[in-house]
Amino acid sequence: MEEKLYCYGCGHILQSNDETKAGYVPEKILETKENILCQRCFKLQHYNTNSEIQLVEEDYITILKSIAKEKALLVYVIDVFNFEASIIKDFTKYVNNQKILVLVNKRDLIPSSVKDEKLLEWIKEKLYVNGIKNIHDIIMSSGQTNYNIDLILNKIDELREGRDVYVIGNANVGKSTFINSLLKNYSNETDKFITTSSFPGTTLNVIRIPLDMNSYIYDTPGIIEKNSMLYAVDPHVLKYILPRKEIKPLTFQLKQEQSLLIGGLAAFDFVKGREIGFTCYFSSFVKIHRCKKEKREDIFNSLVASKSILPTSSRISKFSDLKLKKIELNSPGKVDIVISGYGWISFEYTNQEIEVYVPGNCKVYLREALI
């Protein structure tokens, strides 16, 4: 039987028959048989160019079901900047008996003045509400800055009791980046890294890396949240949407009938209520423009047409490309209105009327304030 070879960057089986499919490498390279990176991973690692190849949901469920059968420790990675999209759909339907260590990743993006305890308490409660209850521990992390890395490694060692470790989580939360930081800091690995990128859906299959003589750590692909700004824009726009450093919140005092244009991709209308402050948490590339609600459509169209507001996407060329998402606010208190994958606006709710305009499939969530 012919030996199957796998790409070390994304875990997909290698093939040299079809350049448009996952795992393609030219035949000459395939013949070398060792340490092969597929063409897609090569381009992602060297030129950060995207390809349309993605994992399908059915294959993801098959992977999740097979992980559920293993006697292993699960490291469930969550993106604190994109919490709602980090919840694995139907997770508890497939996985219920394994030990779980939760890593609340991308800590570096949240202002350092915010206490970890506060974030952890909020996240624990929300995970509980989502049915994820058998958490053995929860730790803040950052694959970017290696925050808490020694604590995490000790905890993994303690909880796994000699067993394998599966790193799971939705697309783009930072699973592969976390494993690469282990490879860089705790092994002799110097050049063979898993592919990571700002494009959700980078890892395509389970990737096995030895932990010691008897056990492995597995990187796994994540499912993509399609109702997200990350999916609503052209791929090259992602670099402006995904923050790379600590978010600097910006507060705007708004009177009723005023609006905020949030880049050339969304708008926030303060329809009715007493003047208050609205605090915006977005990537520093996202320019926020305050204007009168009655003029916001014309202003949006002219700023987008002249590219005087960032970011813009060819898929949103005018205000009418956006859809109104009504927000039902009911109990008073500090709330966030979250635009999935993009960021959020935080304010003290009393009885204001708010409307949000976003690209068609992008979800808008209302939640108790994170910060």
Ligand SMILES: Nc1nc2c(ncn2[C@@H]2O[C@H](COP(=O)(O)OP(=O)(O)OP(=O)(O)O)[C@@H](O)[C@H]2O)c(=O)[nH]1
């Ligand atoms: N700011 C910040 N960015 C991070 C962190 N970890 C990962 N990223 C970035 O997030 C993006 C996704 O990272 P990956 O490691 O590819 O995510 P993944 O979970 O493996 O994603 P899939 O393979 O698509 O399931 C990349 O642009 C990373 O640079 C982190 O701790 N902080």
Ligand SMILES: [Mg+2]
């Ligand atoms: Mg990955």
